[in-house]
Amino acid sequence: MSELFPRKQVMGFVFSMVLTAAALTVYFLDVSFAVGMTILLVTAFVQAAVQLVVFMHAGETEDKQVIYMNIYYAVAIALVTVFGTLLIMVWDM
Amino acid sequence: MKIDNSLPLEYKTEQNRLNILGFWIFLGAEVMLFATLFATYFTLQHRTGNGPSGAEIFEITPVLIETILLLTSSFTIGLGVHAMRIGKKKAMMSFFAITLLLGLAFLGVEIYEFTHYTHIGAGLQVSAFTGILMTTLGTHGAHVTLGLFWGLFIILQVKKQGLTPKTANKAFIFSLYWHFLDVVWIFIFSFVYLKGMM
Numbered sequence: 001m002s003e004l005f006p007r008k009q010v011m012g013f014v015f016s017m018v019l020t021a022a023a024l025t026v027y028f029l030d031v032s033f034a035v036g037m038t039i040l041l042v043t044a045f046v047q048a049a050v051q052l053v054v055f056m057h058a059g060e061t062e063d064k065q066v067i068y069m070n071i072y073y074a075v076a077i078a079l080v081t082v083f084g085t086l087l088i089m090v091w092d093m
Numbered sequence: 094m095k096i097d098n099s100l101p102l103e104y105k106t107e108q109n110r111l112n113i114l115g116f117w118i119f120l121g122a123e124v125m126l127f128a129t130l131f132a133t134y135f136t137l138q139h140r141t142g143n144g145p146s147g148a149e150i151f152e153i154t155p156v157l158i159e160t161i162l163l164l165t166s167s168f169t170i171g172l173g174v175h176a177m178r179i180g181k182k183k184a185m186m187s188f189f190a191i192t193l194l195l196g197l198a199f200l201g202v203e204i205y206e207f208t209h210y211t212h213i214g215a216g217l218q219v220s221a222f223t224g225i226l227m228t229t230l231g232t233h234g235a236h237v238t239l240g241l242f243w244g245l246f247i248i249l250q251v252k253k254q255g256l257t258p259k260t261a262n263k264a265f266i267f268s269l270y271w272h273f274l275d276v277v278w279i280f281i282f283s284f285v286y287l288k289g290m291m
Contacts, residue, residue, distance in 0.1 A: 003179065004172060004175070004176055004181070004184055005172065006172075006175055009168065009171045009172060009175060012168075012171070013164070013165075013168040013171075016164050016167075016168075017161075017164065020160060020161075020164065020282075023282070023283055023287060024157075024287070026287055026288075026291050027153060027287055027290050027291065031291070033291065036287075036288070036291045037288070040283040040284065040287060040288060041283075043283065044279050044280055044283040044284070047276075047279045048276045048279060048280075051167065051272050051275060051276050051279075052272075052276075054171070055167060055168075055170075055171040055268075055272045056268075056269055056272045056273075057174075058117075061100065061104060061110065061113075063110065063113070063114050063117075066114060066117075067114065067117045070117050070118055070121045071117070071121065071124075073121060074120070074121035074122070074124035074125060075124065077124075077125050077128065078124050078125055078127075078128030078131075079128075081125065081128040081129055081132050082128055082131050082132045082135065084132075085132035085133075085135065085136055086132070086135055086136075089135075089136040090135060090136060
């Protein structure tokens with residue numbers, strides 16, 4: 001039975017629950033907007049990285065480099081889209 | 094057909110490997126799709142018109158239930174892929190079934206949430222904010238719905254044909270899709286709900 005629950009994945013799951021609990025502090029504790037956003041940005045991106053590496057096995061074959069390059073490219077475009085939009089439409093710069 | 098025995102079943106042929114790589118590229122495009130939805134959400138989130146704001150309609154309990162359901166389902170499908178790699182067909186099918194049940198429960202809570210929003214006067218057409226909120230949540234929910242059917246067909250194929258390079262490859266690609274939906278939810282949980290309630 002224990003062979004069905006590899007240590008790496010169980011630890012990954014526990015870690016993702018801990019990260020969720022950490023993110024919840026912004027709701028249950030009285031934090032400023034800047035501190036809250038910092039906590040959320042860190043927990044969300046670490047959480048995404050845990051999924052990619054532990055659960056999605058992004059780096060286990062010789063395609064590793066291509067897969068990571070594709071992820072970096074997608075994330076870069078996503079960040080430019082989101083922050084570019086914020087810059088113009090919300091922060092009014 | 095070139096067969097490489099040093100790799101798991103789902104990578105057995107060149108075609109299998111390319112299928113997995115191709116799916117990663119599709120996921121890259123999906124990241125950008127959700128990025129545009131988030132960008133639009135952040136632009137419109139304060140344009141509430143005569144409707145309610147996020148802080149007024151969001152509730153922590155259903156959101157937390159949804160998060161735990163989806164995180165757990167991401168874990169169980171990971172276990173499913175592991176079981177598949179050590180050749181345990183029954184265990185693999187059970188983990189995939191548990192994953193789909195958790196996904197179904199998630200969808201149930203989300204549907205409850207949508208009807209609740211509509212009842213309290215935050216329907217799709219009330220304001221720019223409710224419009225983009227439901228579009229963003231709905232796009233994710235539509236992906237989960239598609240995933241439920243896809244996963245069901247994967248289980249049926251494995252049941253019928255057993256664990257072959259072909260079915261293992263399909264199952265692995267489905268697991269990538271499911272984990273990706275969990276990643277998207279983490280961002281919705283953090284930057285739509287928690288940020289809105291902060």
